Amino acid sequence: MTIFVDIIESECGWGQKVEDTYKFNDRISAENFCKEYNNKYNPPMDETPDWYMYACIRGEWGMLR
Secondary structure (H helix, E strand, O other), X not given: OOEXXXXXXXXXXXXXXXXXXXXXXXXXXXHHHHHHHHHHHOOOOOOOOOEEEEEEEOOOOOOOO
């Protein structure tokens, strides 16, 4: 089964959009990609930045860490 991972761009005042999409053959690989991407590009912060990008499995909400 193919699992799609979307890279979401989010900007304050502009909303969100899908910037890129990756395909994976299994859920474990997709989850690992999301976690690695999100931990690399979205370090923990006290508040949400005005602009950021994150990876999520299509059809699911939120950022996997």
